[in-house]
Amino acid sequence: MSRTILVYAERRDGSLRRVAFEALGAARRLAGDGGSVHAVLAGDGSAAEDAAALQARGADVVHIADDPSLKDYAPEAYLAVLRAAMDAVGPDALLLGHTAAGRELAPRVAAAYGAGHIADVTAIEPSPDGADVGFIRPLYAGKAFERRSFLPGHPWVVTVRPNNLPPAEPLDAGGSGGSVQALPYAPPPLWTAVRGVLRRASGQLDLAEADVVVSGGRGVRSAAGFEPLHALAAAFGGAVGASRAACDAGYCDYALQIGQTGKVVTPQLYIACGISGAIQHLAGMSQSRTIVAINKDPDAPIFSIADYGIVGDLFEIVPLLTSEVLRTNQHAE
Protein backbone atom coordinates (compact mmCIF):
# COMPACT_ATOMS: atom_id res chain seq x y z
CA MET A 1 0.00 0.00 0.00
CA SER A 2 1.55 3.31 -0.97
CA ARG A 3 0.08 6.74 -0.42
CA THR A 4 0.87 10.41 -0.97
CA ILE A 5 0.82 12.22 2.36
CA LEU A 6 0.94 15.96 3.04
CA VAL A 7 2.14 17.23 6.43
CA TYR A 8 1.43 20.70 7.76
CA ALA A 9 4.79 21.59 9.31
CA GLU A 10 3.60 24.03 11.94
CA ARG A 11 5.96 26.67 13.25
CA ARG A 12 5.72 28.57 16.48
CA ASP A 13 7.75 31.66 17.29
CA GLY A 14 9.79 31.08 14.13
CA SER A 15 10.78 27.45 14.62
CA LEU A 16 9.25 24.09 13.78
CA ARG A 17 7.12 22.54 16.48
CA ARG A 18 7.98 19.07 17.62
CA VAL A 19 4.53 17.83 16.62
CA ALA A 20 5.48 18.63 13.02
CA PHE A 21 8.12 15.88 13.23
CA GLU A 22 5.65 13.54 14.92
CA ALA A 23 3.21 14.11 12.07
CA LEU A 24 6.08 13.57 9.64
CA GLY A 25 6.91 10.24 11.30
CA ALA A 26 3.27 9.15 10.98
CA ALA A 27 3.26 10.32 7.37
CA ARG A 28 6.24 8.13 6.52
CA ARG A 29 4.52 5.07 8.00
CA LEU A 30 1.26 5.82 6.19
CA ALA A 31 3.00 6.56 2.88
CA GLY A 32 4.56 3.10 2.79
CA ASP A 33 7.17 1.92 0.32
CA GLY A 34 6.76 3.72 -2.96
CA GLY A 35 4.63 6.44 -1.43
CA SER A 36 5.67 10.03 -1.04
CA VAL A 37 5.72 12.51 1.79
CA HIS A 38 5.21 16.22 1.21
CA ALA A 39 5.44 18.95 3.81
CA VAL A 40 4.13 22.49 3.67
CA LEU A 41 5.79 25.39 5.47
CA ALA A 42 4.24 28.80 5.82
CA GLY A 43 5.62 32.06 7.11
CA ASP A 44 7.28 35.34 6.36
CA GLY A 45 10.99 35.03 5.79
CA SER A 46 13.59 32.32 5.62
CA ALA A 47 12.38 28.77 5.87
CA ALA A 48 15.46 27.10 4.36
CA GLU A 49 16.69 25.65 7.65
CA ASP A 50 13.29 24.22 8.50
CA ALA A 51 12.95 22.77 5.02
CA ALA A 52 16.34 21.08 5.40
CA ALA A 53 15.32 19.65 8.78
CA LEU A 54 12.14 18.21 7.27
CA GLN A 55 14.05 16.72 4.34
CA ALA A 56 16.62 15.17 6.65
CA ARG A 57 13.76 13.35 8.35
CA GLY A 58 12.04 12.06 5.26
CA ALA A 59 10.04 14.80 3.53
CA ASP A 60 10.42 14.11 -0.19
CA VAL A 61 9.14 17.54 -1.20
CA VAL A 62 8.88 20.64 0.97
CA HIS A 63 6.46 23.31 -0.30
CA ILE A 64 7.14 26.79 0.99
CA ALA A 65 4.66 29.63 1.12
CA ASP A 66 6.60 32.78 1.96
CA ASP A 67 4.56 35.95 2.14
CA PRO A 68 4.36 39.01 4.40
CA SER A 69 0.66 38.25 4.96
CA LEU A 70 1.72 35.08 6.79
CA LYS A 71 3.71 36.92 9.46
CA ASP A 72 0.79 36.96 11.88
CA TYR A 73 -1.34 33.85 12.06
CA ALA A 74 -4.79 34.33 10.57
CA PRO A 75 -6.81 31.16 9.96
CA GLU A 76 -8.00 32.09 6.47
CA ALA A 77 -4.45 32.93 5.32
CA TYR A 78 -3.04 29.63 6.57
CA LEU A 79 -6.08 27.87 5.19
CA ALA A 80 -5.27 29.36 1.78
CA VAL A 81 -1.74 27.93 2.10
CA LEU A 82 -3.13 24.49 2.88
CA ARG A 83 -5.55 24.73 -0.04
CA ALA A 84 -2.69 25.65 -2.37
CA ALA A 85 -0.70 22.68 -1.08
CA MET A 86 -3.68 20.32 -1.36
CA ASP A 87 -4.16 21.47 -4.96
CA ALA A 88 -0.46 21.13 -5.79
CA VAL A 89 0.01 17.71 -4.19
CA GLY A 90 -3.42 16.06 -4.36
CA PRO A 91 -2.60 13.92 -1.33
CA ASP A 92 -4.41 10.87 0.00
CA ALA A 93 -4.08 12.36 3.48
CA LEU A 94 -3.25 15.63 5.22
CA LEU A 95 -1.68 15.39 8.69
CA LEU A 96 -1.60 18.25 11.19
CA GLY A 97 -0.83 18.64 14.87
CA HIS A 98 -3.89 18.84 17.11
CA THR A 99 -2.79 22.32 18.20
CA ALA A 100 -4.80 25.55 18.38
CA ALA A 101 -4.08 26.11 14.69
CA GLY A 102 -4.45 22.48 13.59
CA ARG A 103 -7.75 22.14 15.42
CA GLU A 104 -9.33 24.99 13.48
CA LEU A 105 -7.68 24.45 10.08
CA ALA A 106 -8.31 20.71 9.73
CA PRO A 107 -12.14 20.80 9.80
CA ARG A 108 -12.24 23.55 7.21
CA VAL A 109 -9.88 21.68 4.86
CA ALA A 110 -11.95 18.53 5.34
CA ALA A 111 -15.20 20.32 4.46
CA ALA A 112 -13.59 22.06 1.48
CA TYR A 113 -12.11 18.86 -0.01
CA GLY A 114 -14.87 16.38 0.78
CA ALA A 115 -12.46 14.71 3.18
CA GLY A 116 -13.08 12.88 6.42
CA HIS A 117 -11.61 14.27 9.63
CA ILE A 118 -10.30 12.18 12.53
CA ALA A 119 -9.15 14.46 15.34
CA ASP A 120 -6.85 14.26 18.34
CA VAL A 121 -5.26 10.94 17.38
CA THR A 122 -2.93 9.35 19.94
CA ALA A 123 -1.93 6.19 18.04
CA ILE A 124 -2.00 4.92 14.47
CA GLU A 125 -2.36 1.20 13.81
CA PRO A 126 -1.94 0.12 10.19
CA SER A 127 -2.79 -3.47 9.27
CA PRO A 128 0.24 -5.61 8.25
CA ASP A 129 -0.26 -4.82 4.55
CA GLY A 130 -0.97 -1.17 5.39
CA ALA A 131 -4.31 -1.19 3.57
CA ASP A 132 -6.45 -0.74 6.66
CA VAL A 133 -5.47 1.93 9.16
CA GLY A 134 -6.94 2.31 12.62
CA PHE A 135 -6.74 5.69 14.33
CA ILE A 136 -6.95 5.57 18.10
CA ARG A 137 -8.32 8.57 19.97
CA PRO A 138 -9.50 9.29 23.50
CA LEU A 139 -13.17 10.01 24.16
CA TYR A 140 -15.21 11.26 27.10
CA ALA A 141 -12.34 13.13 28.71
CA GLY A 142 -10.12 10.04 28.52
CA LYS A 143 -12.65 7.60 29.98
CA ALA A 144 -12.74 5.57 26.76
CA PHE A 145 -10.80 5.05 23.55
CA GLU A 146 -12.24 4.63 20.10
CA ARG A 147 -10.67 3.20 17.00
CA ARG A 148 -11.82 4.97 13.85
CA SER A 149 -11.06 4.37 10.24
CA PHE A 150 -11.76 6.18 6.99
CA LEU A 151 -14.34 4.93 4.54
CA PRO A 152 -12.90 4.52 1.03
CA GLY A 153 -13.06 7.01 -1.78
CA HIS A 154 -12.14 10.32 -0.15
CA PRO A 155 -9.06 12.09 1.20
CA TRP A 156 -8.17 11.90 4.88
CA VAL A 157 -7.54 14.73 7.29
CA VAL A 158 -5.93 13.71 10.58
CA THR A 159 -4.87 15.82 13.54
CA VAL A 160 -2.42 14.16 15.93
CA ARG A 161 -2.13 14.94 19.62
CA PRO A 162 1.33 16.33 20.44
CA ASN A 163 3.78 14.07 22.30
CA ASN A 164 2.06 10.77 21.47
CA LEU A 165 3.47 9.55 18.15
CA PRO A 166 7.17 8.85 17.64
CA PRO A 167 8.89 11.68 15.76
CA ALA A 168 10.43 10.97 12.36
CA GLU A 169 14.01 9.72 12.71
CA PRO A 170 16.74 11.26 10.58
CA LEU A 171 17.39 9.37 7.35
CA ASP A 172 20.73 7.66 6.82
CA ALA A 173 23.41 9.95 5.49
CA GLY A 174 22.95 10.51 1.80
CA GLY A 175 19.38 9.32 1.98
CA SER A 176 17.93 12.77 1.69
CA GLY A 177 17.24 13.61 -1.91
CA GLY A 178 14.18 15.77 -1.45
CA SER A 179 13.37 18.95 -3.25
CA VAL A 180 12.07 22.32 -2.16
CA GLN A 181 9.36 24.08 -4.12
CA ALA A 182 7.84 27.51 -3.82
CA LEU A 183 4.11 27.19 -3.32
CA PRO A 184 2.01 29.42 -5.57
CA TYR A 185 0.14 31.39 -2.94
CA ALA A 186 -1.97 34.53 -3.27
CA PRO A 187 -3.16 36.04 -0.01
CA PRO A 188 -6.96 35.80 0.33
CA PRO A 189 -9.08 38.70 1.63
CA LEU A 190 -8.03 38.82 5.27
CA TRP A 191 -11.11 38.43 7.43
CA THR A 192 -9.15 38.35 10.64
CA ALA A 193 -7.60 41.64 11.72
CA VAL A 194 -5.24 40.90 14.58
CA ARG A 195 -5.28 43.84 16.95
CA GLY A 196 -2.89 42.56 19.55
CA VAL A 197 -1.50 39.56 21.34
CA LEU A 198 -1.01 39.39 25.06
CA ARG A 199 1.89 36.98 25.46
CA ARG A 200 1.38 34.93 28.57
CA ALA A 201 2.62 31.50 27.59
CA SER A 202 5.95 32.46 26.08
CA GLY A 203 9.29 32.32 27.83
CA GLN A 204 8.89 28.72 28.82
CA LEU A 205 9.06 25.40 27.06
CA ASP A 206 5.83 24.55 25.25
CA LEU A 207 3.77 22.63 27.82
CA ALA A 208 2.12 20.37 25.27
CA GLU A 209 5.51 19.25 23.98
CA ALA A 210 7.51 19.04 27.22
CA ASP A 211 8.90 15.64 28.23
CA VAL A 212 8.53 16.42 31.91
CA VAL A 213 5.73 18.49 33.45
CA VAL A 214 5.72 19.54 37.09
CA SER A 215 2.26 20.71 37.95
CA GLY A 216 0.84 22.50 40.98
CA GLY A 217 -2.65 22.67 42.44
CA ARG A 218 -4.43 24.34 45.28
CA GLY A 219 -1.98 22.68 47.68
CA VAL A 220 0.76 25.01 46.41
CA ARG A 221 -1.09 27.74 48.35
CA SER A 222 0.42 30.87 46.72
CA ALA A 223 2.24 32.26 43.71
CA ALA A 224 5.49 32.02 45.66
CA GLY A 225 4.67 28.38 46.36
CA PHE A 226 5.28 27.63 42.69
CA GLU A 227 8.98 28.48 43.02
CA PRO A 228 10.11 25.02 44.20
CA LEU A 229 8.09 23.53 41.31
CA HIS A 230 9.95 25.73 38.84
CA ALA A 231 13.25 24.56 40.34
CA LEU A 232 12.23 20.90 39.98
CA ALA A 233 11.05 21.46 36.40
CA ALA A 234 14.33 23.20 35.57
CA ALA A 235 16.31 20.26 37.00
CA PHE A 236 14.43 17.94 34.64
CA GLY A 237 14.56 20.39 31.70
CA GLY A 238 10.77 20.37 31.80
CA ALA A 239 7.87 22.82 32.11
CA VAL A 240 5.54 23.93 34.89
CA GLY A 241 1.79 23.48 34.66
CA ALA A 242 -1.13 24.00 37.00
CA SER A 243 -4.59 22.78 37.84
CA ARG A 244 -7.61 24.96 37.29
CA ALA A 245 -7.94 25.41 41.05
CA ALA A 246 -4.47 26.95 41.23
CA CYS A 247 -5.27 29.26 38.29
CA ASP A 248 -8.65 30.25 39.75
CA ALA A 249 -6.95 31.03 43.05
CA GLY A 250 -4.61 33.38 41.22
CA TYR A 251 -1.41 31.44 42.03
CA CYS A 252 -0.46 31.37 38.37
CA ASP A 253 -1.55 32.41 34.92
CA TYR A 254 -4.29 30.56 33.04
CA ALA A 255 -1.68 29.97 30.33
CA LEU A 256 -0.37 27.15 32.54
CA GLN A 257 -3.72 25.44 33.05
CA ILE A 258 -3.77 21.72 32.30
CA GLY A 259 -7.08 19.97 31.88
CA GLN A 260 -10.03 19.65 29.62
CA THR A 261 -10.02 23.43 29.48
CA GLY A 262 -6.45 24.54 28.99
CA LYS A 263 -3.75 22.24 27.72
CA VAL A 264 -3.78 18.53 27.18
CA VAL A 265 -0.34 17.11 27.92
CA THR A 266 1.20 13.68 27.45
CA PRO A 267 4.72 13.93 28.87
CA GLN A 268 7.03 11.05 29.73
CA LEU A 269 6.80 12.16 33.36
CA TYR A 270 4.03 14.13 35.06
CA ILE A 271 4.55 15.22 38.66
CA ALA A 272 1.33 16.43 40.30
CA CYS A 273 2.03 18.49 43.41
CA GLY A 274 -0.85 19.36 45.70
CA ILE A 275 -3.40 18.48 43.01
CA SER A 276 -6.47 16.57 44.14
CA GLY A 277 -7.23 15.15 40.69
CA ALA A 278 -10.65 16.41 39.57
CA ILE A 279 -11.91 14.73 36.39
CA GLN A 280 -11.46 18.06 34.60
CA HIS A 281 -7.73 17.89 35.38
CA LEU A 282 -7.34 14.17 34.68
CA ALA A 283 -8.72 14.72 31.16
CA GLY A 284 -5.67 16.86 30.45
CA MET A 285 -2.94 14.56 31.76
CA SER A 286 -4.10 11.00 32.39
CA GLN A 287 -2.32 9.70 29.28
CA SER A 288 1.09 10.75 30.59
CA ARG A 289 3.49 7.82 30.59
CA THR A 290 4.59 7.99 34.22
CA ILE A 291 2.55 9.88 36.78
CA VAL A 292 3.81 10.91 40.21
CA ALA A 293 1.44 12.36 42.81
CA ILE A 294 2.57 14.26 45.87
CA ASN A 295 -0.30 15.18 48.16
CA LYS A 296 -1.05 15.51 51.87
CA ASP A 297 -4.44 13.85 51.48
CA PRO A 298 -4.01 10.06 51.21
CA ASP A 299 -7.52 9.81 49.69
CA ALA A 300 -6.95 12.36 46.89
CA PRO A 301 -8.31 10.91 43.61
CA ILE A 302 -5.01 11.71 41.85
CA PHE A 303 -3.45 8.70 43.63
CA SER A 304 -5.78 6.34 41.74
CA ILE A 305 -3.98 7.07 38.45
CA ALA A 306 -0.51 7.71 39.84
CA ASP A 307 2.29 5.21 39.23
CA TYR A 308 4.12 6.56 42.27
CA GLY A 309 2.41 8.24 45.16
CA ILE A 310 3.88 10.14 48.06
CA VAL A 311 1.64 11.15 50.93
CA GLY A 312 3.45 14.15 52.30
CA ASP A 313 4.12 17.86 52.28
CA LEU A 314 5.11 19.00 48.80
CA PHE A 315 7.19 21.82 50.28
CA GLU A 316 9.39 19.21 51.95
CA ILE A 317 9.38 16.60 49.18
CA VAL A 318 9.84 18.77 46.08
CA PRO A 319 13.14 20.44 47.10
CA LEU A 320 14.53 17.08 48.22
CA LEU A 321 13.53 15.53 44.91
CA THR A 322 15.14 18.45 43.06
CA SER A 323 18.43 17.71 44.86
CA GLU A 324 18.15 14.03 43.93
CA VAL A 325 17.59 14.93 40.27
CA LEU A 326 20.50 17.36 40.21
CA ARG A 327 22.76 14.73 41.83
CA THR A 328 21.75 12.16 39.18
CA ASN A 329 22.39 14.69 36.42
CA GLN A 330 25.90 15.35 37.82
CA HIS A 331 26.67 11.63 37.89
CA ALA A 332 25.61 11.33 34.29
CA GLU A 333 28.08 14.02 33.18
Added chain:
Amino acid sequence: MPKVVVLLKQTFDTEEKIIVTPLGVDEREAKFVINPYDEYALEEAIQLKEKLGCEVIAVTCGSERSQEALRTALAVGADEAIRLDNEGLSDDSYEIAEALAAVIAPLSADLLLAGLFAVDSGSGSVALQVAERLELPHASAAVKLTLGTASELGLAHPVQAAQYALIERDAEGDTETVAIPLPALITAQQGLNEPRYPSLPGIMKAKRKPLRTVTLSELGIGNGAARTQRTSLSPPPPRALGKRIAGTPEEQAAGLAELLRTEAKVL
Protein backbone atom coordinates in the same frame (compact mmCIF):
# COMPACT_ATOMS: atom_id res chain seq x y z
CA MET B 1 -32.57 42.79 14.60
CA PRO B 2 -29.46 40.60 14.37
CA LYS B 3 -30.12 36.89 14.29
CA VAL B 4 -27.95 34.54 16.34
CA VAL B 5 -27.89 30.78 15.81
CA VAL B 6 -26.45 28.67 18.62
CA LEU B 7 -25.23 25.17 17.83
CA LEU B 8 -25.80 22.86 20.77
CA LYS B 9 -25.00 19.24 21.45
CA GLN B 10 -26.49 17.13 24.19
CA THR B 11 -23.78 15.06 25.81
CA PHE B 12 -23.61 12.85 28.82
CA ASP B 13 -22.00 14.45 31.76
CA THR B 14 -18.37 13.34 31.54
CA GLU B 15 -17.86 14.32 35.17
CA GLU B 16 -20.22 11.52 36.17
CA LYS B 17 -19.37 7.84 36.11
CA ILE B 18 -19.48 6.41 32.61
CA ILE B 19 -19.93 2.72 31.82
CA VAL B 20 -18.20 1.88 28.56
CA THR B 21 -19.22 -1.26 26.68
CA PRO B 22 -17.95 -2.36 23.26
CA LEU B 23 -21.25 -1.09 21.81
CA GLY B 24 -20.96 2.33 23.34
CA VAL B 25 -21.70 4.07 26.59
CA ASP B 26 -24.41 2.59 28.76
CA GLU B 27 -26.95 5.41 28.40
CA ARG B 28 -29.29 4.07 31.08
CA GLU B 29 -26.81 5.11 33.73
CA ALA B 30 -25.69 8.35 32.09
CA LYS B 31 -26.83 11.83 32.99
CA PHE B 32 -27.41 14.12 30.00
CA VAL B 33 -26.49 17.80 29.84
CA ILE B 34 -25.87 20.52 27.31
CA ASN B 35 -22.20 20.27 26.34
CA PRO B 36 -20.54 22.74 28.76
CA TYR B 37 -18.78 24.69 25.98
CA ASP B 38 -22.10 25.04 24.14
CA GLU B 39 -23.58 26.47 27.35
CA TYR B 40 -21.10 29.35 27.11
CA ALA B 41 -22.17 29.87 23.50
CA LEU B 42 -25.84 29.86 24.53
CA GLU B 43 -25.29 32.24 27.44
CA GLU B 44 -23.43 34.65 25.16
CA ALA B 45 -26.33 34.57 22.69
CA ILE B 46 -28.81 35.35 25.49
CA GLN B 47 -26.64 38.23 26.71
CA LEU B 48 -26.50 39.62 23.14
CA LYS B 49 -30.30 39.35 23.03
CA GLU B 50 -30.55 41.33 26.26
CA LYS B 51 -28.11 43.99 25.02
CA LEU B 52 -29.02 44.29 21.35
CA GLY B 53 -32.41 42.63 21.00
CA CYS B 54 -31.09 39.72 18.94
CA GLU B 55 -33.30 36.86 17.92
CA VAL B 56 -31.79 33.59 19.21
CA ILE B 57 -32.35 30.23 17.53
CA ALA B 58 -30.93 27.09 19.15
CA VAL B 59 -30.09 24.23 16.80
CA THR B 60 -29.09 20.69 17.66
CA CYS B 61 -28.56 17.41 15.88
CA GLY B 62 -29.70 14.45 17.90
CA SER B 63 -32.33 11.98 18.94
CA GLU B 64 -35.68 12.85 20.49
CA ARG B 65 -33.99 12.88 23.88
CA SER B 66 -31.89 15.88 22.81
CA GLN B 67 -35.07 18.01 22.81
CA GLU B 68 -34.44 18.33 26.55
CA ALA B 69 -31.37 20.39 25.69
CA LEU B 70 -33.41 22.59 23.36
CA ARG B 71 -36.12 23.07 26.01
CA THR B 72 -33.41 24.21 28.38
CA ALA B 73 -32.13 26.64 25.74
CA LEU B 74 -35.66 28.03 25.30
CA ALA B 75 -36.06 28.25 29.08
CA VAL B 76 -32.97 30.43 29.47
CA GLY B 77 -34.14 32.76 26.71
CA ALA B 78 -33.77 31.34 23.19
CA ASP B 79 -36.73 32.32 20.98
CA GLU B 80 -36.93 29.26 18.79
CA ALA B 81 -35.34 25.82 18.55
CA ILE B 82 -34.70 23.36 15.75
CA ARG B 83 -33.77 19.72 16.13
CA LEU B 84 -32.18 17.98 13.19
CA ASP B 85 -33.29 14.40 13.70
CA ASN B 86 -30.21 12.18 13.65
CA GLU B 87 -32.11 9.24 12.19
CA GLY B 88 -30.00 8.11 9.22
CA LEU B 89 -26.90 9.99 10.39
CA SER B 90 -23.79 8.35 11.80
CA ASP B 91 -21.39 9.98 14.25
CA ASP B 92 -19.18 11.23 11.40
CA SER B 93 -18.45 14.97 11.53
CA TYR B 94 -18.53 15.47 7.76
CA GLU B 95 -21.97 13.93 7.43
CA ILE B 96 -23.39 15.86 10.40
CA ALA B 97 -21.91 19.16 9.18
CA GLU B 98 -23.43 18.66 5.73
CA ALA B 99 -26.89 18.21 7.21
CA LEU B 100 -26.54 20.99 9.80
CA ALA B 101 -25.32 23.42 7.14
CA ALA B 102 -28.51 22.68 5.17
CA VAL B 103 -30.59 23.47 8.27
CA ILE B 104 -28.69 26.66 9.11
CA ALA B 105 -28.16 28.19 5.64
CA PRO B 106 -31.81 29.30 5.14
CA LEU B 107 -31.84 30.99 8.58
CA SER B 108 -29.48 33.71 7.26
CA ALA B 109 -27.91 34.19 10.66
CA ASP B 110 -25.68 37.16 11.42
CA LEU B 111 -23.76 35.18 13.99
CA LEU B 112 -23.23 31.48 14.61
CA LEU B 113 -22.13 30.56 18.11
CA ALA B 114 -20.91 27.12 19.18
CA GLY B 115 -18.75 25.53 21.83
CA LEU B 116 -15.03 25.08 21.17
CA PHE B 117 -15.58 21.32 21.28
CA ALA B 118 -17.94 18.76 22.77
CA VAL B 119 -16.70 17.00 25.86
CA ASP B 120 -17.86 13.60 24.62
CA SER B 121 -16.26 13.22 21.18
CA GLY B 122 -13.73 15.99 21.74
CA SER B 123 -13.15 16.67 18.03
CA GLY B 124 -14.32 20.26 17.72
CA SER B 125 -14.90 19.67 14.02
CA VAL B 126 -18.59 20.05 13.13
CA ALA B 127 -19.10 23.79 13.72
CA LEU B 128 -15.97 24.69 11.73
CA GLN B 129 -17.03 22.42 8.89
CA VAL B 130 -20.40 24.20 8.87
CA ALA B 131 -18.60 27.56 8.69
CA GLU B 132 -16.55 26.34 5.73
CA ARG B 133 -19.65 25.12 3.93
CA LEU B 134 -21.41 28.45 4.53
CA GLU B 135 -18.23 30.37 3.58
CA LEU B 136 -18.20 32.20 6.91
CA PRO B 137 -15.13 33.56 8.68
CA HIS B 138 -14.55 32.21 12.16
CA ALA B 139 -12.74 32.93 15.39
CA SER B 140 -11.99 30.08 17.81
CA ALA B 141 -11.92 29.92 21.58
CA ALA B 142 -13.45 33.31 22.39
CA VAL B 143 -13.15 34.53 25.97
CA LYS B 144 -14.70 37.95 25.25
CA LEU B 145 -17.04 39.09 22.51
CA THR B 146 -18.33 42.53 21.47
CA LEU B 147 -20.45 43.26 18.38
CA GLY B 148 -20.69 46.61 16.67
CA THR B 149 -20.09 48.73 13.60
CA ALA B 150 -16.56 49.64 12.55
CA SER B 151 -16.88 53.07 14.16
CA GLU B 152 -18.42 51.69 17.36
CA LEU B 153 -15.53 49.28 17.73
CA GLY B 154 -12.91 51.75 16.49
CA LEU B 155 -11.87 49.47 13.64
CA ALA B 156 -10.29 50.09 10.28
CA HIS B 157 -10.99 46.66 8.83
CA PRO B 158 -9.83 45.64 5.32
CA VAL B 159 -13.11 43.82 4.67
CA GLN B 160 -16.21 46.04 4.48
CA ALA B 161 -19.17 44.91 6.56
CA ALA B 162 -22.10 46.47 8.42
CA GLN B 163 -21.22 44.69 11.67
CA TYR B 164 -18.07 43.23 13.15
CA ALA B 165 -17.19 41.05 16.09
CA LEU B 166 -14.31 42.08 18.31
CA ILE B 167 -13.01 38.98 20.06
CA GLU B 168 -10.47 38.17 22.69
CA ARG B 169 -9.46 34.58 22.06
CA ASP B 170 -7.38 32.01 23.85
CA ALA B 171 -4.44 30.99 21.66
CA GLU B 172 -2.67 28.23 23.61
CA GLY B 173 -2.52 30.39 26.70
CA ASP B 174 -1.82 33.69 24.97
CA THR B 175 -4.71 36.10 24.56
CA GLU B 176 -5.17 37.39 21.03
CA THR B 177 -7.53 40.24 20.12
CA VAL B 178 -9.01 39.91 16.64
CA ALA B 179 -11.80 41.52 14.64
CA ILE B 180 -13.81 39.68 12.02
CA PRO B 181 -16.72 40.81 9.83
CA LEU B 182 -20.20 39.35 10.34
CA PRO B 183 -21.75 37.00 9.44
CA ALA B 184 -19.29 34.67 11.15
CA LEU B 185 -18.88 31.65 13.42
CA ILE B 186 -17.41 32.19 16.87
CA THR B 187 -16.61 29.28 19.17
CA ALA B 188 -16.75 29.67 22.94
CA GLN B 189 -13.97 28.89 25.39
CA GLN B 190 -14.41 28.61 29.13
CA GLY B 191 -14.25 32.08 30.66
CA LEU B 192 -16.49 33.73 28.05
CA ASN B 193 -19.26 34.12 30.64
CA GLU B 194 -21.01 32.41 33.53
CA PRO B 195 -23.99 30.42 32.18
CA ARG B 196 -27.30 30.97 33.97
CA TYR B 197 -29.76 28.38 35.15
CA PRO B 198 -33.29 28.32 33.77
CA SER B 199 -35.85 30.05 35.98
CA LEU B 200 -39.27 28.60 36.73
CA PRO B 201 -41.12 31.28 34.68
CA GLY B 202 -38.56 30.65 31.91
CA ILE B 203 -39.36 26.93 31.96
CA MET B 204 -43.09 27.66 31.78
CA LYS B 205 -42.61 30.11 28.90
CA ALA B 206 -40.42 27.62 27.03
CA LYS B 207 -43.34 25.25 26.67
CA ARG B 208 -45.07 27.71 24.36
CA LYS B 209 -42.03 28.56 22.25
CA PRO B 210 -41.62 26.99 18.80
CA LEU B 211 -39.54 23.82 18.65
CA ARG B 212 -39.51 22.06 15.34
CA THR B 213 -37.91 18.90 14.04
CA VAL B 214 -36.27 18.57 10.65
CA THR B 215 -35.51 15.21 9.06
CA LEU B 216 -32.87 14.31 6.51
CA SER B 217 -35.49 13.54 3.89
CA GLU B 218 -37.08 16.98 4.39
CA LEU B 219 -33.66 18.48 3.70
CA GLY B 220 -33.35 16.35 0.58
CA ILE B 221 -30.14 14.84 1.88
CA GLY B 222 -29.57 11.15 1.37
CA ASN B 223 -27.42 9.33 3.85
CA GLY B 224 -24.04 8.05 2.78
CA ALA B 225 -21.93 11.16 3.22
CA ALA B 226 -20.04 9.63 6.15
CA ARG B 227 -16.29 9.71 5.66
CA THR B 228 -15.21 7.88 8.82
CA GLN B 229 -16.55 5.19 11.10
CA ARG B 230 -15.90 3.88 14.56
CA THR B 231 -14.60 0.34 14.46
CA SER B 232 -14.30 -0.27 18.18
CA LEU B 233 -14.68 1.33 21.58
CA SER B 234 -12.90 0.31 24.73
CA PRO B 235 -12.21 1.54 28.23
CA PRO B 236 -8.75 3.00 28.72
CA PRO B 237 -6.03 0.41 29.25
CA PRO B 238 -5.85 -0.21 32.99
CA ARG B 239 -2.93 1.49 34.70
CA ALA B 240 -0.83 -0.77 36.85
CA LEU B 241 -1.61 -0.28 40.49
CA GLY B 242 0.54 2.56 41.74
CA LYS B 243 3.16 2.30 44.45
CA ARG B 244 3.00 4.35 47.61
CA ILE B 245 6.40 5.44 48.82
CA ALA B 246 6.55 5.61 52.60
CA GLY B 247 9.16 6.86 55.07
CA THR B 248 10.58 10.18 56.12
CA PRO B 249 10.49 12.95 53.49
CA GLU B 250 14.18 12.22 52.74
CA GLU B 251 13.46 8.52 52.27
CA GLN B 252 10.41 9.28 50.14
CA ALA B 253 12.33 11.63 47.82
CA ALA B 254 15.26 9.22 47.53
CA GLY B 255 12.90 6.27 46.96
CA LEU B 256 11.03 8.14 44.25
CA ALA B 257 14.25 9.19 42.49
CA GLU B 258 15.44 5.58 42.55
CA LEU B 259 12.18 4.33 41.00
CA LEU B 260 12.29 7.08 38.36
CA ARG B 261 15.85 5.99 37.50
CA THR B 262 15.53 2.23 37.53
CA GLU B 263 11.87 1.42 36.87
CA ALA B 264 10.32 4.32 34.94
CA LYS B 265 13.69 5.20 33.35
CA VAL B 266 12.81 8.86 33.07
CA LEU B 267 15.71 10.15 35.12
